[in-house]
Amino acid sequence: MKLLVPVTRENRIVLGIAFFVGFVGLWGLVTWAGLVPPHFLATPWQTVASGFNLFVAQKFSFDVGMTVWRVVGGFLIAAVIAVPLGIAMGAYKPIEAFFEPFISFARYLPASAFIPLLILWVGIGESQKLTVIFLGCFFQLTLMITMIVSATRRDLVEAAYTLGCTDTGVIRRVLLPGAAPEIAEALRQVLGLGWTYIIVAELIGASSGIGHMITDSQALMATDHIIAGIVVIGLVGLISDLAFKKANQHLFSWSLLR
């Protein structure tokens, strides 16, 4: 291994899969050897079988669908407000000075701590789930976008002015395209954050969703279902992340040039 030298594509895939194999192998070893009782930790095979059963017999795809729509819905509402606000804050310092202290404060409020309050305010319906995701994503995203836009190269802005741009021209033709790849990257990361909040929101007061299934299974000591649920969350998260990454690479190929 040499410092900072990239690996080939093949090696990257092999190494990435190797960890999964090792992880599942260790898990299998511990459970098949009887080191832990099956009620505490199901075997990998049992988990896969239960997961299959969940989808085929227990309409688990409906739960997954509900969870995905809540995450995506709450995330989109957050993004639609956070992106323009973050750009405005990055571009105009008085706007940043006005919002930044409050948003920095609000960022540290754990979205999950609002769940009891939100249940009182908006009930246990969909709006409660969307609000949790929104709270979890919005402040973080706004601050990230503000930072990205603030970091625009001054010399590019100056070059645009000397080429005849007005302030709006600079925002439209320099700040936005320059920040776009990193904004897309921030959106990808914050979508991942949304996934961590939704399960918490569904653990309390939900009648559908992956988190709801997990709480139900806990009451039945069905650790195989719990683990299958967790694995599905991981997989859905991984797929959405990869899709986002691919889309970003395609849209902003210039930013990958070296």
Next chain:
Amino acid sequence: MSRLSIRNVGKTFPGVQGGQPTQALQPVSLDVADNDFITVLGPSGCGKSTLLRLVAGLETPSTGDILLDGEPVTGPGADRGVVFQSYTLFPWLNVRQNICFGLREKGMPAKQQREISDRFIAQVGLRGFEAHFPKQLSGGMQQRVAIARALANDPKILLLDEPFGALDNQTRVLMQELLLGIWEQAQKTVLFVTHDIDEAIFMASRVVVFTARPGRIKTEVATDFPHPRPYTIKTSPEFMAIKARLTEEIRAEAIAADH
């Protein structure tokens, strides 16, 4: 008629964190005639770049006025094209889109943009590189695009802030010849800031020498070599004589700046 008129223009930057204000530029006056090629030569940190940024409208003078064709300069604008020392091509635009940046801002029809960009791409020798992105180009090529981008806007004056300072010596010499060739054809008014004595003499019709900071004009030297100027003049006795003189002037200032 004098194109650019700099009258008692000085610049003092406010102190950082309660520190002393810094006087970057003592009041200077300079007139640049139509189609003149002026090089501003001075040691590092003497305020010559500040003067250029003031003319570009990127800084506001603390004293004095800058007039371009009799109109006061109040901010940056398309009538003054700037080539910066740092590479300032827009990385998300290819060579042609970079060159058309100002034209598009003016709302020029696409066909006309294409004709103009074709002409300047050919002039800076980048035919075949129209679709390349800045990161795919060498430093010298990027600065050629930057020159083309500034010229495509058809500015009244071209301002260059040590545009070849980051290039290796061989590339720099070729770039000087390229820019001089363009100037000989296009007849533009040019203000060119550099700390390279050879470059200052080779390019200029007049070399303006700056003192150490806070800068002011120390002396002016006319360099009336005929055009077109081949690189061979750099070894001529006349060139060497001017170089010897300017070397002394700059050396004295560099020593002064060091104490």
